Amino acid sequence: MRILPIHQVLPGMRLGRSVQDQEGRLIIAAGITLNRRLLSLLEEQGYTALHIADGFDDVDLPELVSLETKHEVMRSIRQFVEIEALHARRQTLSLLPGNFGLSPGINMISKARYEVCMNVMRAAEMLVGDIMSRKEVLIGMVDIKSLRDFSFGHSVQVALIALVIGRILGYNTKELRELGIGALLHDVGKTAVSTTLWMKPGELTREEFATVRDHPEAGFEILRKTSLGLMPAHVAYQHHERWDGSGYPRGLTGERISSYARVTAVCDVLDAMTSDRPYKAAMHPLEALSFIVENSGVLFDPRVVAAFSRVVAPFPVATGVILSTNETAVVKRLNPDSLERPVVTVTKDPDGHYYPHPRTIDLAAHPEIQIVSYAEWYTAPNLDEVLNMNRLVRGAMDRAVTGE
Numbered sequence: 001m002r003i004l005p006i007h008q009v010l011p012g013m014r015l016g017r018s019v020q021d022q023e024g025r026l027i028i029a030a031g032i033t034l035n036r037r038l039l040s041l042l043e044e045q046g047y048t049a050l051h052i053a054d055g056f057d058d059v060d061l062p063e064l065v066s067l068e069t070k071h072e073v074m075r076s077i078r079q080f081v082e083i084e085a086l087h088a089r090r091q092t093l094s095l096l097p098g099n100f101g102l103s104p105g106i107n108m109i110s111k112a113r114y115e116v117c118m119n120v121m122r123a124a125e126m127l128v129g130d131i132m133s134r135k136e137v138l139i140g141m142v143d144i145k146s147l148r149d150f151s152f153g154h155s156v157q158v159a160l161i162a163l164v165i166g167r168i169l170g171y172n173t174k175e176l177r178e179l180g181i182g183a184l185l186h187d188v189g190k191t192a193v194s195t196t197l198w199m200k201p202g203e204l205t206r207e208e209f210a211t212v213r214d215h216p217e218a219g220f221e222i223l224r225k226t227s228l229g230l231m232p233a234h235v236a237y238q239h240h241e242r243w244d245g246s247g248y249p250r251g252l253t254g255e256r257i258s259s260y261a262r263v264t265a266v267c268d269v270l271d272a273m274t275s276d277r278p279y280k281a282a283m284h285p286l287e288a289l290s291f292i293v294e295n296s297g298v299l300f301d302p303r304v305v306a307a308f309s310r311v312v313a314p315f316p317v318a319t320g321v322i323l324s325t326n327e328t329a330v331v332k333r334l335n336p337d338s339l340e341r342p343v344v345t346v347t348k349d350p351d352g353h354y355y356p357h358p359r360t361i362d363l364a365a366h367p368e369i370q371i372v373s374y375a376e377w378y379t380a381p382n383l384d385e386v387l388n389m390n391r392l393v394r395g396a397m398d399r400a401v402t403g404e
């Protein structure tokens with residue numbers, strides 16, 4: 001199985017992994033042969049990449065969370081946003097003189113708000129359960145990119161990466177649940193800001209920018225009045241704060257920023273940088289990884305970056321790569337202790353012909369063979385970039401260990 005950008009997928013290719021919508025509902029099942037109509041439909045819907053079954057189906061591509069969990073999470077966040085918007089409208093109306101007749105409605109909304117919060121908690125618990133039940137948790141950059149992003153998709157991605165990092169940091173189940181809820185709802189304040197502003201291509205005016213910067217506080221105001229506890233509210237409030245104090249809204253520094261918000265900040269930046277947005281194209285995943293690692297101890301908590309570097313792989317499973325032997329290979333499995341040297345299946349010879357019997361090489365056991373670039377999906381970064389990235393990762397880990 002390989003991950004291909006949708007424009008490289010041809011009619012007749014077979015889908016290797018089911019396609020789901022933002023709410024986790026099945027759109028097209030794995031195994032279906034794609035035709036032109038299906039492909040243009042998916043492209044229209046904004047899907048950027050697909051898993052294609054290509055005869056090398058033994059690559060290990062486990063999903064981080066189950067379809068059921070994804071569905072529950074999406075549903076509960078949508079409900080939360082809807083009920084809070086309704087509540088806010090009702091409250092504004094009830095403040096008008098002579099509107100006492102609205103109070104029964106408000107009571108019903110209060111009950112519904114409580115129930116929705118319970119649903120969010122249950123969904124976060126499912127998410128934590130899924131992540132804790134995995135033997136090892138590694139995130140591939142393409143896994144992140146291949147999902148539809150923005151709004152709900154974005155928050156689920158951020159929560160997923162946050163929980164994986166939380167697990168590495170040794171958080172207990174209660175802490176993971178709090179982190180999960182906070183990360184899922186970190187951008188809920190955006191609902192208070194006009195959507196046209198978030199989708200606006202090009203530069204924002206000074207006033208528009210100021211409005212966008214209000215969303216952490218708006219999120220705090222929404223969340224602190226719910227039964228979700230104060231921790232998620234602080235994540236919303238502080239997820240744009242930066243380690244060196246250069247963030248907003250309050251310019252908090254270092255450990256004055258809640259640890260959950262410090263984790264969420266890294267995941268938010270990674271997801272935002274590697275996603276296409278109406279106002280900017282997605283950044284190369286290696287660039288995004290390097291940016292985060294370079295800013296360890298500057299913008300981001302070094303311990304969080306070190307944990308992040310242990311789980312986000314520069315060459316995720318199913319990525320096509322070019323080896324220093326000029327052969328093409330597909331990443332089959334990651335080596336947890338050496339993410340940049342995975343196990344690969346060598347599929348094509350240096351002239352681009354498929355091998356009749358592809359062989360598998362563990363690059364961790366073959367230091368003489370290097371990955372020099374990505375074979376497809378990405379414009380190839382050069383070897384220096386990859387090596388530089390690895391140096392940066394190791395530096396961040398050392399700094400975190402020595403506590404610098």
Ligand SMILES: [Fe+2]
Pocket residue numbers: 186187215239240
């Ligand atoms: Fe945000």
